[in-house]
Amino acid sequence: MSASLETAPAGPGSTGPRRGFLFFLGFAAVGAAMANLVPAVLTLSLKATQLDAARATTIVSVVSGVGALASLLAFPLLGRLSDRTTSRLGRRRPFLLLAVVLYAVGAGCMLVAGNTAVLTLSAVATFVGFSSVTVVCTAVLTDQLPPHRRGPASAVIGLSLPLGAVLGLFTAQLVAPDLTAMILLPAAAAIAGALLLFTTLDDPPGTARPPFDARELLRTFWVNPRRRPDFAWAWASRLLVFLGVAAIQAYQTFYLILVLDFPPERVAGAVFLSTLVLTAAATLFAPITAKLSDRLRRRKPFVVGAALIFAVGLGLAAFADSFTEFLVAVGIVGLGQGVYLAVDIALVTQLVPDPANSGKDLGLMNIANTLPSSIVPAIAPAILSIGATAAAPQNFTALFLVGALAGLAGAALILPIRTVA
Incomplete structure (x- = not known):
């Protein structure tokens, strides 16, 4: 229900x-x-x-x-x-x-x-x-x-x-x-x-302080997915979407230099411009969809749609042949990322096991935002080496496509959630 x-x-x-x-x-x-x-x-x-x-x-x-x-x-x-x-x-x-x-x-x-x-x-x-x-x-x-x-x-x-x-x-x-x-x-x-x-x-x-013992200390870092499956689905969805976010944020500088041939002295300005485009797209659409989500009393369709848009943007970035095409892709990524973050946070607050003591569980959810920043650098070298040649030693297309697939999977994992519409 x-x-x-x-x-x-x-x-x-x-x-x-x-x-x-x-x-x-x-x-x-x-x-x-x-x-x-x-x-x-x-x-x-x-x-x-x-x-x-x-x-x-x-x-x-x-x-x-x-x-x-x-x-x-x-x-x-x-x-x-x-x-x-x-x-x-x-x-x-x-x-x-x-x-x-x-x-x-x-x-x-x-x-x-x-x-x-x-x-x-x-x-x-x-x-x-x-x-x-x-x-x-x-x-x-x-x-x-x-x-x-x-x-x-x-x-x-x-x-x-x-x-x-x-x-x-x-x-x-x-x-x-x-x-x-x-x-x-x-x-x-x-x-x-x-x-x-x-x-x-x-x-x-x-x-009053909630009961606390050694077992509760261990539970600080755990929510049982069998007892709280909707919370687990939302956590896994966010982790996957942020894997895509980390892929493009951490490696766009190298992509601009190695693929789009930006000289190192100009790449800082290019990264700032792409960040500005992403932020502008997110800032424009996120508040609108957040209010609409409240008005319609629906969260899941917005989160799923945003993750799909995000994945499309990463897919376009994977095949961009110019900086203009890359900026268009980044704008679409920003649109999806902004809407996802805006509505997903509201969705997650409705899934915490104990709303009266939500700090710990929302803290766990925030790990899904930050953990990909450590995971992506660990797995990226293997992905970048797929099909690498002397002419193209770093396969950024593969990296961004993996990020897009992670976004698609993140969208899919929202669908099993039952306790929030």
Whole structure:
């Protein structure tokens, strides 16, 4: 039987969000994305080059790997802790303050880092700060809003990553080559966003702590797929779609240089333009479909359709022969990705096993967003070598087609979900 979008309540104790809720939620989410993505894409590499140019790629691999692992572990752990928090500040708001501290530590350590260990500490602090804000932003949807009003807020959170990437990289370009400013400005935006959401969020204190023992600690990282099959289908769908996202995001620079013959000195501008096209397409269509999803009381058709559009875009990118064709493909990818993220988040909030304590399970769902960033670099070399020749040593067509197939499979896995229409 499908869950009702009309009658399901928001979280216990909620009086509904205050005016400006969507703005402050978006500010915090976009700021977190800026603080997370600018180091991952740009400043971490620049700092590693300062430390040791000959070993910079190795340093980045180690630092990014440890930071990503810490972030993956933090998502469900921080969610579990927020579910159990009975502070007078509320259940979720203390974790915004935690993020503020972590952002400050992360930026400070990157500024002063003289070795790989300190740079790794910077990445761990920054990436876990991102996890902390993301846990809050997703959990407050179930705390504050009934299911039939979650579309716009879901769209705001879904769009935060592409918007954060564009705004963060644009800001970094404005102050380049001043590395200090490139490090501090994204962190300052994230701190400001977290503090403003902390100040404005109506977050009732938790009334009682859920039971907790050693078995519950292990369950932090697990939802039984046999008992909660719809949650498992949604998790697997998101993982597959984000495998496609990671394929094009991580390897488009190499694709532009090796296939479309961009000179290295021009590729940064091309990547920024493609990111801008993707973000514009996502920003244009995601809010519209999120509101329409609320109005029609339907989630699955939008999520399935978005994943299919995303797969088509990746398929077109696989056979693009010019930068113009690639931009068209990226625009279609952005349309599908934006709509998918906007509506899928709303769908997922209706599938959590315990809506009153949603932080842990939404934290687990967020792992499906980030895990592909580690999986794709591990499997991409094997895919890129398929049919490789001396003239074409990297098979990007195969890589993007695998991403498209992952998107198609992600769409298919939404269909078995029964408890949400």
